[in-house]
């Protein structure tokens with residue numbers, strides 16, 4: 001029976017689809033393609049050699065969600081779909097609450113109606129707010145500091161109440177730290193809309209020449225070199241964590257939160273240096289004022305996921321930098337353009353045609 005992956009065309013969703021297909025799962029992808037590209041679905045099929053149904057629908061349309069459940073006997077759901085830009089959420093809170101929370105409630109209503117009660121939810125370390133100490137464990141107090149983070153926290157609370165009302169549910173809440181990197185093939189990766197908010201896509205755009213220099217947001221934090229420290233985790237390690245969580249919800253009836261991080265923190269300047277060493281490409285930067293709301297240090301205690309999911313992150317910082325660069329170098333304009341560069345740097349037209357059956361346009 002297939003796994004429904006909402007937001008499966010997105011950054012973490014697409015990498016998880018690759019790991020699911022490689023592990024022998026059948027999948028169905030649901031995505032509104034608002035913050036992702038159809039091309040990423042082609043690339044998933046290119047990497048795995050497998051096709052899968054895709055439904056281009058919006059979770060705000062409960063009827064369209066139901067159609068997916070009518071047409072498919074779904075085993076479980078991995079729910080990525082949602083808006084995720086912190087700054088945008090501050091400017092457009094109602095859009096974030098409506099899209100992320102109403103969309104999730106619509107999905108849960110249909111899951112309940114069709115007796116699908118196994119769920120892996122894409123949450124975020126942002127639910128910890130400004131941690132008082134590190135490493136951060138799942139028992140820490142939860143206090144999101146922006147509307148995006150509050151949607152994640154509210155959905156976690158909704159899922160806890162749902163489980164209290166009906167213990168037949170089995171739910172894993174996965175709290176990601178800082179996902180970076182790309183599939184080792186260099187054919188899928190992070191493809192932010194407009195100017196990147198996050199560090200690594202900004203670094204790779206400086207390296208490829210799309211941005212003149214990196215702005216380092218502050219160097220007066222209480223850290224070794226004064227710049228912010230984060231727990232960067234390879235997106236493929238993160239994807240594999242979802243498969244472990246899927247196994248867990250298939251074999252239990254509980255609701256549990258898990259930190260998905262490496263347990264190690266690196267500063268902004270350490271990331272710049274690691275990228276330059278791994279790729280040989282310089283990353284010019286300037287120090288500017290701190291970004292409001294940024295924590296000084298944030299990294300995970302990932303021991304619960306190791307203990308209960310038998311999962312730990314395996315890829316190195318060098319892997320993260322090399323794989324980020326290979327994706328950016330092969331795809332200077334992300335998925336957007338129909339030109340992809342071969343390893344020799346000679347662009348050629350991407351393959352045409354769909355590698356998957358489109359169920360609903």
Ligand code: WQD
Nearest residue numbers: 086124126178197198199202215216217228229230268294
């Ligand atoms: C990392 C470090 C910045 C950009 C965010 C979201 C969080 C989650 C992960 C969704 C910080 C510094 C960054 C730049 C910089 N997303 N930085 N110059 O803020 O830890 O987390 O992404 O769940 O919700 O908040 O990640 O990559 O933005 O920043 O100096 O141009 O890099 O100050 O120290 P962050 P980030």
